[in-house]
Amino acid sequence: MKTVYVDNNATTKVAPEVLEEMMPYFSEFYGNPSSMHFFGGQVQKKVNEAREKVADFLGAEPSEIVFTSCGTESDNAGILGTLDSYPEKRHLITTRVEHPAVGNVCTYLGRKGYRVTELAVDREGRLDLDELRESITDQTAVVTVMYANNETGVIFPVEEIGEIVKAKGIPFHTDAVQAVGKIPLYMKKSTIDMLSSSGHKLHAPKGIGVLYIRKGTKFSPFMIGGHQEKGRRGGTENVPYIIGLGKAFELAKKRFDDENTRVKALRDYLEQKLLEKIPNTLVNGDRQNKLPNTVSVSFEYVEGESILLLLSDLGICASSGSACTSGSLEPSHVLRAMGVPFTAAHGSIRFSLSIYNTKEEMDYIIENIPPIIQRLRNISPFWKDYLKSQGKQ
């Protein structure tokens, strides 16, 4: 069976170039970058190069790059490390549609006595910036708003948000795990103070992340330990992964245009064909401001897990915001926050592409999904009721 992998917002394939770059740093050049001898020194040099590549891609200074273990750690460090620096301030602002790596940190802080403002989104998944303006007080310690949503791909106007937040002198953190590699970033001219990124979303391995911290931002380390990362993150550097990550950022820079033209065209093609071929299909989220690789659609009157398993049976790997796939009983908090009706929320499917996807793969999906949806609709009691209500049967 062939595998059509269109779940790249979950994780991506490690680029062969990245793996190749990493391999010598396991058993051959395994020195500790902190060591005084040549054997560690040569590794230190490679780590610095990787840091430069990441900084180059982000339009930042190498000294502003902190390597972490994953996107979740970057988010935790960004938020908690800032709160720790402003112990007298007891309020933070976030949104209702964050990834759990931010959302659950905020919930945890709420239990610890912080006041947490969660900004609402509209039916298209857009924020109301007036609500943000009104929420800021002199008690606000940090504002954390994701760059692009992992489920819908909707992009928030992060620079505009940053301007509002910076005008009040408040640190601004963004979870850019889904955005990095797909949206142009230039930190030197940005309003962002801290930005989280994750390696495995852009063809580096799982287990490596980045936290960008703007020079001059007050920050207390989240991972307390040695002097590594200029005292901002203790722990011996994960050398092979850092080197792999550097390579992945270098590739992302080269492939940035491909992502925004070819991949985007594939995405548009897939989205358009799904809407054309399958009645009662809705696109979730603002279609104007969206990641170039993400399609989120809802097929009304059918349930997402069933769709995913039938797709999986054909080798197609996608994901769903349906309740049954998450192990919880409610559909995705993102779709609920957007007010997507229940007829559609349970039947949401996300396809997220990468530079490795092809037109043939899109055609394979387009060919196979309509019969799957039809088959499940034939089993669903609501489909016939709907047709009756429309006078179609």
Place this chain on the structure above:
Amino acid sequence: MWDYTEKVKDHFLNPRNVGEIENPDGVGEVGSLACGDALRLSFKLDEKKRIKDAKFKTFGCASAIASSSALTEIIKGKTLEEALKVTNRDIAGYLGGLPEEKMHCSVMGREALEAAIANYRGEKVIKEDFEIVCKCFGVTDNEIIKAIRENDLNTVEQVTYYTKAGGGCGQCHPKIEALIERVRKEMEKETPPAKPEKKKLTNIQKIKLIEETLGREIIPALKADGGDLDLIDVEGSKVFVALRGKCSFCPSSEFTLKQYVELKLREFVSDDIEVEEVRP
């Protein structure tokens, strides 16, 4: 990815009895679009009042579709009385088990069956005298109590897995906890305390336990009737005894040995004990 059995996968990929029966004898519908799963079950009876045909339509995940398919297969050929004895455990068992988080799919099957039979009998489907405990999923106290009893549930999490109650905002968790406590207390009163489980004994432990049991449970009663008993030997599960006193010539001694001594030893020592008399 859920760890579904081959049987679940089979009934999901090749569901049996999909559809709606025309002019059905009974129709039951449970769940809703909002809840994420729903099942419409219809059946037809034959002249002997057995379920001749059953069909389903289901909106839901793979295990919901498989549970519905299994349900229709299970109830075909059954009388309504027999069908009403089908529990959610039977449905899950038919499928070789369901992940615990998905047990509510089997509960939905049983509820649809009850609703369909009630519909046939012209009973009101909506029972009075209930309280909605979980507002997110509209689950009543009666449904929760039934799930606790039938599936021997202990925790709020389990109640959520089986009924969905508590799976939304979580505000009803204290109420569910109180229900669990109440029902479990009732259940304890209803079932007599289980006898201590018999452990596998070593030979010496077994002989000691036999001696103790004879001394405590049997010999005093025999002595009261002017008889007595000696333990001669133990070989595996065979216990050799000699009857003394009045017992040795009592015409009902065979009866005493089998119905009294053996039963007592089986109760307290081991289920496989056989008692044999050694005659001098």
